[in-house]
Amino acid sequence: VEYSANSHTSYYLFSTLAKLELRLCWRIQQTLLDEGFEQFSNPDFVKTIGIEGISGDIEGKDLLNLLPTQDFGDRESLNAMYLVGGASKYPLISYFARHTLQNPQVLPLNIFSIGRQYSQVTEENSSLLNTQQSTAITFLNISASRSEMELNLDTIIKLYTRILQDFGEVRIIQKGASDLDLCEETRYVFQVCLPVSKKFVQVGELSVEGDYYSRRLMFKQKDEQQTYRNVWTLSGTLLNITRILPIVLETTQNNPKLIQKFYD
Numbered sequence: 001v002e003y004s005a006n007s008h009t010s011y012y013l014f015s016t017l018a019k020l021e022l023r024l025c026w027r028i029q030q031t032l033l034d035e036g037f038e039q040f041s042n043p044d045f046v047k048t049i050g051i052e053g054i055s056g057d058i059e060g061k062d063l064l065n066l067l068p069t070q071d072f073g074d075r076e077s078l079n080a081m082y083l084v085g086g087a088s089k090y091p092l093i094s095y096f097a098r099h100t101l102q103n104p105q106v107l108p109l110n111i112f113s114i115g116r117q118y119s120q121v122t123e124e125n126s127s128l129l130n131t132q133q134s135t136a137i138t139f140l141n142i143s144a145s146r147s148e149m150e151l152n153l154d155t156i157i158k159l160y161t162r163i164l165q166d167f168g169e170v171r172i173i174q175k176g177a178s179d180l181d182l183c184e185e186t187r188y189v190f191q192v193c194l195p196v197s198k199k200f201v202q203v204g205e206l207s208v209e210g211d212y213y214s215r216r217l218m219f220k221q222k223d224e225q226q227t228y229r230n231v232w233t234l235s236g237t238l239l240n241i242t243r244i245l246p247i248v249l250e251t252t253q254n255n256p257k258l259i260q261k262f263y264d
Helices: 015-034 048-055 089-094 146-167 212-216 241-252 256-263
Strands: 045-047 081-083 109-118 133-143 170-174 186-193 200-210 220-222 228-230 232-240
Touching: 015 109, 015 133, 015 232, 015 241, 045 048, 045 089, 048 089, 089 133, 089 232, 109 232, 133 146, 133 241, 146 170, 146 186, 146 200, 146 232, 146 241, 186 241, 200 212, 200 241, 212 232, 232 241
Parallel strands: none
Antiparallel strands: 045 081, 109 133, 133 232, 170 186, 186 200, 200 232, 220 228
């Protein structure tokens, strides 16, 4: 890995690490497809209305916005354009705004996207654990009812655990009310332990939104009686690939041949 002088968070992956990043993406992609997930390709950009509708943060303080042009303004104009990445929840969930599922029999629906995530970084120290650009896998689960959502929640937590246990000791933390965003009923954070420093690193998160997005974004299902009903969602970052790389490096530094198991 090489860090660029252009920014303290700019980096380039070479050789084994670059190949490993690709291999992990392909590996998780195949796991999700085998589990019945559908793959989406999302844009890297979203405007203020998408940010405010999904997170309630009308200023997007933790996000990167583009310089104003004739098509959009700055952050204060409330018509800004943000660089969030195709693996961000913003473009994925925005796709369903003002959308009606005419055939609710397809539910539950599991969707995922592989790509980049962008966010502001305030830390001065450079490492793969705090970068503005990350390679990540995000997902969205859409359910027909609260009871179905709760069943899917248990299934997805088990899926998270099964994927992460290959990388080391896994810790799951349920966040308290003071740490939640406006859209969340609860949030689970998934951490993996760095084997040398014994530090737990967050590599994924799962948000339970209930019917928040259905009500706020007018995303509905239409039943056989032609009645519009809410849908229920779970979403989150299934795996931050960039943050997993240091864990693999520490795991294999004394025995480089162990890295082969992550290619299997």
